[in-house]
Amino acid sequence: MAKIGVFVCHCGENIASMVDTANLVAAISEHPGVEICLEYKYFCSDPGQETVKRAVREHNLTGVVVAACSPRMHEQTFRKACAEAGLNPYMLELANIREQCSWVHTDKEEATEKAIEITRSLVEKVKRNNKLYPISVPVTRRAMVIGGGIAGIQAALDIASAGREVVLVEREPSIGGHMSQISETFPTLDCSQCILTPRMVEAVQHPNITVMTYSEVEEVDGYIGNFTVKVRRKARYVRMETCTGCGDCIQKCPVKKIPSEFECGLGNRSAIYTPFAQAVPNVPVIDRSRCTYFKNGKCAICKKTCQIDSIDFDQQDTIETIEVGAIVVATGFQVQNTSLYGEYGYGRYKDVITGLHFERLASASGPTAGKILRPSDGKQPETVVFIQCAGSRDVSKGVRYCSKICCMYTAKHAMLYAHKVHDGDTKIFYMDIRAAGKGYDEFTRRAIEEDHAGYVRGRVSKLYEENGKLIVRGVDMLLGRPVEVAADMVVLATAMVPQPDAKEFAKIIGIGYDEYGFFNEAHLKLRPVETATAGIYLAGACQSPKDIPDSVSQASAAAAKILGLFSREHLEREPVVATVSDSTCAGCWGCATACPYNAIDQRDITDRNGNVIKRVASVNPGLCQGCGTCVSFCRSNSIDLAGFTEKQIFAEVMAL
Amino acid sequence: MGIQEQYRSEAAGLLSSGAVKLVIGFGEGSTVERRRPVFVRTPAETERLVLDGGCVANLSTYLLTEGLLSDGKSVAVFLKPDGIRSINILAAEAQLNPEQVVIFGFDIEEGQVRALEGRKASDFAPVIGVAKAAGLSAELQKEAELLDQISAAERFEYWKDQFSKCIKCYACRQVCPMCYCRRCIVDVNQPQWVNTSSHTLGNFEWNIVRAFHLAGRCVACGGCDRSCPVNIPLRLINHRMAKEVLDAFDYYAGECAEQKPVLATFRQDDPETFIL
Structure with a gap:
């Protein structure tokens, strides 16, 4: 005989202002099987939970319905309360009369009627609930970090230093990411490579870290604690095991005039190359599309040059299957192509460059060895104009969001320029100066006060070339008049955008993304590091524009989450899994095809002599995530989902 | 020799050699234009097989009789292109092994029966391709x-x-x-x-x-x-x-x-x- 306790929560005014809770209690009290029905201001509070527990004990309740908020908010709270009172936690249901009722209605009478229906429906469900017990699954205590920029390196180091194995996967030939391209870093102006390279070296030398460069993740299967990842190790055509990184092959390679990706096209590289001098690992790769040998079978000078025979033109891509328990996605960002601003002349005028180009010009390891020389004629620019928000915060042409780092790096660029060209002149067109962060506002003030950065509040409308000068026309909003600057070089603070393949990648690994392609966190405020897919975490600018301190902090946070997960050998999983009825399964395997988690296998049913009578579908409870896709696919209704059985759902529907 | 006679003799051959244990085809119905399924197990019975413009039913459904194919032996069946597509679907859904199904393929155009080349479902891929290209009816x-x-x-x-x-x-x-x-x-x-x-x-x-x-x-x-x-x-x-x-x-x-x-x-x- 069912004895159901129903607890109607006011949620302060959230529910009580739109639902007549006294009416709700009166209606539900009369529903068959309801033993006790109480209302209270906040059932999630300590006294509220005590009330539930006491009622369970005193009335020997067989089931509990809390009519309150979404199960996403407080299902765990009340399950725990039930368990503490001696009731199986799966004998609890939350009737959502807040998000799905009081919040979305304006007519109190109708909302009350709806709340009664919702609650009644859950009472009918809970009468048919079964006791369920958590499933224990082993955890593979090895992590994968995808992306070897500063965020990925930091996450890998933190996890590895705590004694867990890490596989760090990077698709470029070297780890380091965008930070390795940057000259100096705000707000301290220390050299980016000087602080980054020790981390790169530490990562590659760490006994717990396996670094896979020039490798890409192709497939992710499994679930938290038990992922199987397929990684494509692209052919380098250079043997990693033997190459000493002497660089002779690079010197001798006759194909030298390839615009270097690392130098943003400001410098050249050869067909066999390492992206930059401090590359880790210091093993070159052959760019197959440019190599003469791969084009016509001739040349092979690198092979002849190599004294230890490390060049291997026959190398093939290999696929490695790696088992990991958790994944950090740290795939970073790209710089938006600014050609969408025709009026700024990017791509038309050689001396209109992006912020990242400027980083390379200012970098001691860059194509100009740290001298600020303009790309067109290699002369030192006397006047430099910086245009902020060239893409960001622009609904009509660019992206809606703020790229967050441009205000700071533009101030930095103006400072670096002032330090290198003492009598130079700078003009910075800006909308606002956003310098929130430790030492950030002090930094921009220093640029203005000590290094005489010439900030002009306003937008640039047009840019054209005249007598070897770039004429920048804009408006000074503070003075309310047009300005015209004859510049030698123009730097566009371009927007930070997701990697071009971010959306496809998100689909491969099964995480969400926003309208731009930045990956979605589970909760913007309370779970900013987790994704909605358990066991997959985010770090760095793949989630949203971030500077170095933010990326590093988030990387360490992701590492902490993973180390928490790895602190136990087993993981308790929700027992909400599917089961197949052997007697009615028709064996069409539609469920196995539909299952997104590969949790359905074939199972033979044999007679006592071992002859196969029938082959049926069978769900692996360790892999099943309880999504219910198979249930809805099964034509003969042979699959049922624990906690959401057909009988329960039917009773819920019929109670409406 | 017409297609009906040709298929009759081929069916008799398959049965007498033991290549198939059963032939599912069409036989005379209650009226001249109606045809009903017949199940032929001996070469002599193949005389009952009829093939003409009235043979419209999709006989693949009879292959699913419980236990019919579980001994691993083959069964021959008269099928139009739609029926052959049914065999493909049933194979895709693991309901039968297409290797066990010998097909007497035919099509009806303006009341006239035409033989289709092939014996296994996979042989008819070109026919199905043509049907797909022609689009839905x-x-x-x-x-x-x-x-x-x-x-x-x-x-x-x-x-x-x-x-x-x-x-x-x-x-x-x-x-x-x-x-x-x-x-x-x-x-x-x-x-x-x-x-x-x-x-x-x-x-x-x-x-x-x-x-x-x-x-x-x-x-x-x-x-x-x-x-x-x-x-x-x-x-x-x-x-x-x-x-x-x-x-x-x-x-x-x-x-x-x-x-x-x-x-x-x-x-x-x-x-x-x-x-x-």
């Missing part, structure tokens, strides 16, 4: 378009009228090679999802559930439509579902035995117009 399309032209409310009334006739005899299910579940969803009574009494609501439930279960699987053999004793135009529902999957997913049911069920798979470039 133009005749059906025309009929279906008449329904598209009326308003949704009128269309609902139309189907309400049609379904109100249904007597839940399940002839459509019994004749259909795709309805092979040992227990049909209408027979589930814990809980009773589909109301078994034949009033309009339960009739709607049954016919709509069946239409969805046939989406991407129906080969438009017309068996259900012909067998319906109250003449519900089931062909129009099935045609509509076939058109949807063809237009949205370029999916033509039964193209080959490796085809994955359209409702259980997805591609990254699938249209998602219905997702906000």
Whole structure:
């Protein structure tokens, strides 16, 4: 005989202002099987939970319905309360009369009627609930970090230093990411490579870290604690095991005039190359599309040059299957192509460059060895104009969001320029100066006060070339008049955008993304590091524009989450899994095809002599995530989902 | 020698050599234009086999008789292209091993029977390819378009009228090679999802559930439509579902035995117009 306790929560005014809770209690009290029905201001509070527990004990309740908020908010709270009172936690249901009722209605009478229906429906469900017990699954205590920029390196180091194995996967030939391209870093102006390279070296030398460069993740299967990842190790055509990184092959390679990706096209590289001098690992790769040998079978000078025979033109891509328990996605960002601003002349005028180009010009390891020389004629620019928000915060042409780092790096660029060209002149067109962060506002003030950065509040409308000068026309909003600057070089603070393949990648690994392609966190405020897919975490600018301190902090946070997960050998999983009825399964395997988690296998049913009578579908409870896709696919209704059985759902529907 | 005689003698040969244990074909029916299935187990009986313009039924459904193929022996069956597509779907859904099915393929054009080359389902890929290229039946399309032209409310009334006739005899299910579940969803009574009494609501439930279960699987053999004793135009529902999957997913049911069920798979470039 069912004895159901129903607890109607006011949620302060959230529910009580739109639902007549006294009416709700009166209606539900009369529903068959309801033993006790109480209302209270906040059932999630300590006294509220005590009330539930006491009622369970005193009335020997067989089931509990809390009519309150979404199960996403407080299902765990009340399950725990039930368990503490001696009731199986799966004998609890939350009737959502807040998000799905009081919040979305304006007519109190109708909302009350709806709340009664919702609650009644859950009472009918809970009468048919079964006791369920958590499933224990082993955890593979090895992590994968995808992306070897500063965020990925930091996450890998933190996890590895705590004694867990890490596989760090990077698709470029070297780890380091965008930070390795940057000259100096705000707000301290220390050299980016000087602080980054020790981390790169530490990562590659760490006994717990396996670094896979020039490798890409192709497939992710499994679930938290038990992922199987397929990684494509692209052919380098250079043997990693033997190459000493002497660089002779690079010197001798006759194909030298390839615009270097690392130098943003400001410098050249050869067909066999390492992206930059401090590359880790210091093993070159052959760019197959440019190599003469791969084009016509001739040349092979690198092979002849190599004294230890490390060049291997026959190398093939290999696929490695790696088992990991958790994944950090740290795939970073790209710089938006600014050609969408025709009026700024990017791509038309050689001396209109992006912020990242400027980083390379200012970098001691860059194509100009740290001298600020303009790309067109290699002369030192006397006047430099910086245009902020060239893409960001622009609904009509660019992206809606703020790229967050441009205000700071533009101030930095103006400072670096002032330090290198003492009598130079700078003009910075800006909308606002956003310098929130430790030492950030002090930094921009220093640029203005000590290094005489010439900030002009306003937008640039047009840019054209005249007598070897770039004429920048804009408006000074503070003075309310047009300005015209004859510049030698123009730097566009371009927007930070997701990697071009971010959306496809998100689909491969099964995480969400926003309208731009930045990956979605589970909760913007309370779970900013987790994704909605358990066991997959985010770090760095793949989630949203971030500077170095933010990326590093988030990387360490992701590492902490993973180390928490790895602190136990087993993981308790929700027992909400599917089961197949052997007697009615028709064996069409539609469920196995539909299952997104590969949790359905074939199972033979044999007679006592071992002859196969029938082959049926069978769900692996360790892999099943309880999504219910198979249930809805099964034509003969042979699959049922624990906690959401057909009988329960039917009773819920019929109670409406 | 006509095609009927040719297939008779070939069938006799297969039976006498033991290559097949049974031939499922057509025999004389109650009237001149009607043909009924015959099950031939000896060479002598092949004389009963008839092949002419009246042989329209999709005989693949009889291959699913419980235990028929479980001994691993082969069965020969007379099939039109639609029936061959059924074999492909049944193979894709693991209901039979296509290697056990020997096909006497034929097609009917303007009442005349024409032999199709091949013996195994996979041999007929070119024929099916031609059928796919020709598109869904133009005749059906025309009929279906008449329904598209009326308003949704009128269309609902139309189907309400049609379904109100249904007597839940399940002839459509019994004749259909795709309805092979040992227990049909209408027979589930814990809980009773589909109301078994034949009033309009339960009739709607049954016919709509069946239409969805046939989406991407129906080969438009017309068996259900012909067998319906109250003449519900089931062909129009099935045609509509076939058109949807063809237009949205370029999916033509039964193209080959490796085809994955359209409702259980997805591609990254699938249209998602219905997702906000």
